[in-house]
Amino acid sequence: MEKLKPLAPEALYRTCEADLLPFRTTETLEPFSGFFGQERAIEAMEFGVGMRRPGYNLFVMGNPHTGRFSFAMESLRSVAKKERNRLKDWCYLNNLSDSRYPQVMEFPAGKAGLFRKDMGRMIEAALTELPAAFENPGYQRQKGRIERDFNRRYDQAIEEVERQAREHSIALFRESGSIGFMPVAEGQAMDEAAFSLLPEEERETFSRVISQLEDCLNDSLTELPKWRREAAEQMRRLDRETALHAVAPLIQPLKEKYANVSGVPEYLTRLEISLVRNSGEIAGDDKVLESPEAARKVYMEDTYGVNLLVDNGKTKGAPVIHESHPNYENLFGRIEYNSDMGAMVTNFTLIRPGALHRANGGYLVLEAEKLLEQPYVYGALKRALKAHEIRIENPVSEYTGISTITLSPQPIPLKVKVVLIGGRDMYYLLQEMDQDFEKMFRVVVDFDEDVERKPSTIRNYARLLKTLADEEGLAPLTRRAVARLVEQSSRLAADQELLSAHIGELVDLLCEADYKRIKTGDELINDKHVEMALTAKEKRTGRLSQKILDSIMNQTVLIDTQGEAVGKSNGLTVLQVGDVSFGTPARITATVHPGNRGIIDIEREVALGQPIHSKGVLILSGYLGHKYAQDFPLTLSASIALEQSYGYVDGDSASLAEICTLISALTHIPILQQYAVTGSINQYGEVQAIGGVNEKIEGFFKLCETRGLTGQQGAVIPRANVRNLMLKKEVTDAVEAGQFHIFAVETVDQCLEVLMGRGAGKAKADGSFTQRSVNHAVTKRLREIAAAKAS
Numbered sequence: 066m067e068k069l070k071p072l073a074p075e076a077l078y079r080t081c082e083a084d085l086l087p088f089r090t091t092e093t094l095e096p097f098s099g100f101f102g103q104e105r106a107i108e109a110m111e112f113g114v115g116m117r118r119p120g121y122n123l124f125v126m127g128n129p130h131t132g133r134f135s136f137a138m139e140s141l142r143s144v145a146k147k148e149r150n151r152l153k154d155w156c157y158l159n160n161l162s163d164s165r166y167p168q169v170m171e172f173p174a175g176k177a178g179l180f181r182k183d184m185g186r187m188i189e190a191a192l193t194e195l196p197a198a199f200e201n202p203g204y205q206r207q208k209g210r211i212e213r214d215f216n217r218r219y220d221q222a223i224e225e226v227e228r229q230a231r232e233h234s235i236a237l238f239r240e241s242g243s244i245g246f247m248p249v250a251e252g253q254a255m256d257e258a259a260f261s262l263l264p265e266e267e268r269e270t271f272s273r274v275i276s277q278l279e280d281c282l283n284d285s286l287t288e289l290p291k292w293r294r295e296a297a298e299q300m301r302r303l304d305r306e307t308a309l310h311a312v313a314p315l316i317q318p319l320k321e322k323y324a325n326v327s328g329v330p331e332y333l334t335r336l337e338i339s340l341v342r343n344s345g346e347i348a349g350d351d352k353v354l355e356s357p358e359a360a361r362k363v364y365m366e367d368t369y370g371v372n373l374l375v376d377n378g379k380t381k382g383a384p385v386i387h388e389s390h391p392n393y394e395n396l397f398g399r400i401e402y403n404s405d406m407g408a409m410v411t412n413f414t415l416i417r418p419g420a421l422h423r424a425n426g427g428y429l430v431l432e433a434e435k436l437l438e439q440p441y442v443y444g445a446l447k448r449a450l451k452a453h454e455i456r457i458e459n460p461v462s463e464y465t466g467i468s469t470i471t472l473s474p475q476p477i478p479l480k481v482k483v484v485l486i487g488g489r490d491m492y493y494l495l496q497e498m499d500q501d502f503e504k505m506f507r508v509v510v511d512f513d514e515d516v517e518r519k520p521s522t523i524r525n526y527a528r529l530l531k532t533l534a535d536e537e538g539l540a541p542l543t544r545r546a547v548a549r550l551v552e553q554s555s556r557l558a559a560d561q562e563l564l565s566a567h568i569g570e571l572v573d574l575l576c577e578a579d580y581k582r583i584k585t586g587d588e589l590i591n592d593k594h595v596e597m598a599l600t601a602k603e604k605r606t607g608r609l610s611q612k613i614l615d616s617i618m619n620q621t622v623l624i625d626t627q628g629e630a631v632g633k634s635n636g637l638t639v640l641q642v643g644d645v646s647f648g649t650p651a652r653i654t655a656t657v658h659p660g661n662r663g664i665i666d667i668e669r670e671v672a673l674g675q676p677i678h679s680k681g682v683l684i685l686s687g688y689l690g691h692k693y694a695q696d697f698p699l700t701l702s703a704s705i706a707l708e709q710s711y712g713y714v715d716g717d718s719a720s721l722a723e724i725c726t727l728i729s730a731l732t733h734i735p736i737l738q739q740y741a742v743t744g745s746i747n748q749y750g751e752v753q754a755i756g757g758v759n760e761k762i763e764g765f766f767k768l769c770e771t772r773g774l775t776g777q778q779g780a781v782i783p784r785a786n787v788r789n790l791m792l793k794k795e796v797t798d799a800v801e802a803g804q805f806h807i808f809a810v811e812t813v814d815q816c817l818e819v820l821m822g823r824g825a826g827k828a829k830a831d832g833s834f835t836q837r838s839v840n841h842a843v844t845k846r847l848r849e850i851a852a853a854k855a856s
Contacts, residue, residue, distance in 0.1 A: 127512025648764025660702030
């Protein structure tokens, strides 16, 4: 087998050629409009916005920092401002039949505000006109006439009885609203003492006559309640007519002005009736109140005012509303309360709108994670979208069973398109847990995380950098700075053929590079400033990686970078701490002895090995059986461990190193410790791609560099990961100088040859391997273990 050669330096890093950037600075470029590399998302957004059927709400799916929120807001706003929807104003009015159920009223955009002003002027006029009408001399004359008519009939009845009393020398007197009789002697009314001195016969005569007079009086006043009712009815009629004459001129213009608004004329008719009915309270002078005028105004506004909930008078196109804190009240509105003598009271004027009210007729943008953090909200949002109406209610009472006396406002018709923004995990979770989710959010706007790296996208990327720099108030960039950022973008995408679409990280890097420019006093951002910003960030976030390196250097963690050993190899791992990831080597060891326990994964046995890692170890048995034990039973006991790991281990990227270590322990052929290995394998010995290849190589290189490069050290990676290589300059420089080597392998055999420095061996026609090869030694040893077990 031909000896495998290390990768050439040009394969480790794809530079951005200056010829692809035909400008000196970004100042001369046209600004970039649109959304970089999001053609699929743009098409999905256009479809979702244009589809007007129910259920076609949108879920913008993508990772944070990719610009998904800005994309959604700008896309919606550009579409919304062109729409010519007939927006509505919404207001609540007092239900004059039952104030617990406020009435909703719909107006064309801008009309509700005018209606509120007109109603305010009507209330002010009513507060002036009604008292004036009842103080009018004409009203007072008619009121006096009714009172006189009643008094005249009353007096006539009394006078007839009084005449009869005089004929019997008896006086009629009135005192405190009551009528009595008293005997008269010599023109003077008798008191009790004088009456008692009269002869008994006279006293009896007086008593009999007084009794007759009282009966007569009662007969005369039999119709007094009727007279009083008639007088009261006449007063009510007079008050109604007076109030109607005062109110009608105020209401009629409103009826004519809003005749074409559905429901308003009917409401104004009911309001007119109510004003006439309550005119006494409005026009009366309540002496109990310190300020009767203020009290009457509050009463009028709380009874006949207009609660303008949504005013779209100044809204251009369709509204686009983003609710950053979507709790129940912020989304659906709320009913506020005032404290009155220790009691909590409310009325229709204290109804407050939510984001759904403001977005009605347009678009509501919500962040899925924040939405699901709030209790009751997601379920209520689904109900609103299904019923196409907004109800303002107390969600807690439904679950606690405790309800308070409150309002039940009439629901408002809802026509809105909801746009949820969230990660992929959130989308798939909702899809799995909620059967209604797919029916209500039928449009998925999948936000790409990377873009194909080609000349046209590189030029667009340069224009995007110019636009971002202008928006952030940064200096223009030189051509080399743009090229360096293109290369860094490919590193973020972990692919030489792609550019990262994480705009948020790009903006941060631009701002940090501009900061370095200011420190150095340069006019333009160049590639050195970008490099300084990257180095500074690595230094800021490199405490943990430095601690691990120190522990290897002082031999707290055992890692060899030269020499050779049996059953030991250097694996490569990636540690992720927050948004920082870095690579570090880890020693893998294996032991083999006769037995039938198979390959024991120590990490799994102690519950530190996660499923994917355990799967990778189990594949080793399949590979050994397929490769070496076709004509005899595979019988052995072996154990594999990732040494000095004290946390959970996941991923199968160590399986290539593990099979090589296991073969070394099996055959006693030493492994060169100057190499570190990463890669996963399948049961046929093919090496498969892994993640974090750049960080892994750089982690081992840093250790070798710190100890001193010997020219023999290197890393072994899967051939499939070559396109992912975007290594730091110090690594590529060392490779170019022959101080470090990177091998790309496709099979386990190729890796064994690199690590053991001898041929892996080829399979013959009879299934055996060439003499003195690694594979021949493996087969020989496995046969010996199987024979020992059989005997």
